[in-house]
Every structure is written in structure tokens, then in C-alpha cells.
Amino acid sequence: LFDRQFERQRMGDGEFGLRAYLQGFKSISNPYASCIDIKAGTGGLRQMGSWDGFRPKSWLAPRPVPSVLYLCRKYFGDRAARYLLLKGVPPSLISYRYKRNSLLLLLGLPLTLLLLPLVVWQVWRAWSISSDMLQQGAKIPTLTPLASTEN
Numbered sequence: 001l002f003d004r005q006f007e008r009q010r011m012g013d014g015e016f017g018l019r020a021y022l023q024g025f026k027s028i029s030n031p032y033a034s035c036i037d038i039k040a041g042t043g044g045l046r047q048m049g050s051w052d053g054f055r056p057k058s059w060l061a062p063r064p065v066p067s068v069l070y071l072c073r074k075y076f077g078d079r080a081a082r083y084l085l086l087k088g089v090p091p092s093l094i095s096y097r098y099k100r101n102s103l104l105l106l107l108g109l110p111l112t113l114l115l116l117p118l119v120v121w122q123v124w125r126a127w128s129i130s131s132d133m134l135q136q137g138a139k140i141p142t143l144t145p146l147a148s149t150e151n
Contacts, residue, residue, distance in 0.1 A: 001016075001140050001141055002015075002016055002140070002145070003015055003016070003019075003139055003140050004134070004139035004140070004141070005067065005070060005103065005133050005138060005139050006067050006070075006071075009065050009066065009067035010053040010065045010067050011053060011065075011068055011070075011071045012065050012070055014071065015071050015075075018050060018075060020142045022112040044104075046147075052096055053065045053068040053093070054068070054088045054089065054091075054092035054093050055096055055149075056122070059118065060122075060125050061122070062093060062122055062123075062126035062129055063089060063119065063122035063123060063125075063126060064085075064088060064089070064092070064123075064126055066126045066129035066133060067127070067128045067130075067133070068084075068126075069081055069084075069085075069126050069130035069135060070130040070133045072082045073130055073134060074134060085123060086124075086132070088110035089119060089123060090111070090112045091105045091108040091109045092108070093108050093112060093115065093119070094107060094108050094111070097124075116121075
């Protein structure tokens with residue numbers, strides 16, 4: 001069951017997999033498996049938000065998406081979350097289409113310094129929201145066993 005804290009945000013499937021792994025479930029990946037990728041025209045992250053957890057749709061939105069920090073802080077702690085921010089925020093200021101261009105990614109650091117007040121506010125906002133999410137705790141519905149259907 002998915003943690004509803006990730007509703008309309010990123011990383012919910014990763015958190016589900018991590019939680020299953022920590023409970024001892026085995027995950028098997030088949031590199032030879034094939035599937036047909038059916039992309040819906042609407043819905044999902046196309047309407048709700050960014051594909052990238054560090055690149056919000058709006059300059060005034062939290063950076064990264066709060067669920068990214070929620071997952072990291074919940075399972076790996078605040079220190080790891082700070083390292084994640086140091087590694088992920090500067091390159092996130094460069095457009096996603098240039099994320100493989102090393103030269104342009106180097107511009108992320110000076111751009112971060114130039115936009116420091118805005119970036120600090122975005123990160124603070126994401127941290128604050130993730131703190132609220134952590135305080136509320138996981139929102140995982142419980143399964144109730146089905147009643148016996150014996151006659």
C-alpha cells in the first residue's frame with residue numbers, strides 16, 4: 001500500500017519499493033522483459049507537477065518537491081538530506097534538456113549564488129513542508145481481512 005503523503009508528488013513508488021525491501025521482500029528485475037508503454041494523454045505528472053523532483057514548474061514552488069525530502073529524511077536522516085540538497089539543487093537551476101551537458105551544469109553553482117535568496121527560500125519551504133509531513137507520519141491505509149463467505 002502506498003503512503004498517501006506522496007499523493008500528487010514524487011517518489012511514492014520508490015518509497016513503496018524501499019519499504020518492501022526493508023521488510024524483507026525480494027525484488028526481481030528481468031532485463032529481458034518487454035512491455036508496451038502506454039502513455040495517457042492526460043493525468044499524472046503531466047498535469048500535477050514536474051517529472052524531475054528537483055525542478056519545480058514554478059520559480060516560487062518548493063525546491064525540491066517536498067516528498068523528495070520526506071523520503072530522504074524519513075529513511076536516511078537529515079544529514080543525508082542536506083547532502084542530497086547540495087548535490088541536487090545547483091544543477092536543478094539549469095533546464096532539464098541540458099542536464100547531460102557538463103559545461104552548462106557547471107553554470108549551476110554560480111547561478112545558485114546569483115539566485116541565492118530565492119533558492120534558500122525554495123529549499124526552506126521544501127524542508128518546512130517535509131517536516132510537517134514527517135510530523136504527521138505515514139498515511140498508509142490498513143487492509144482489513146475479508147469476512148468469511150462460508151455458508
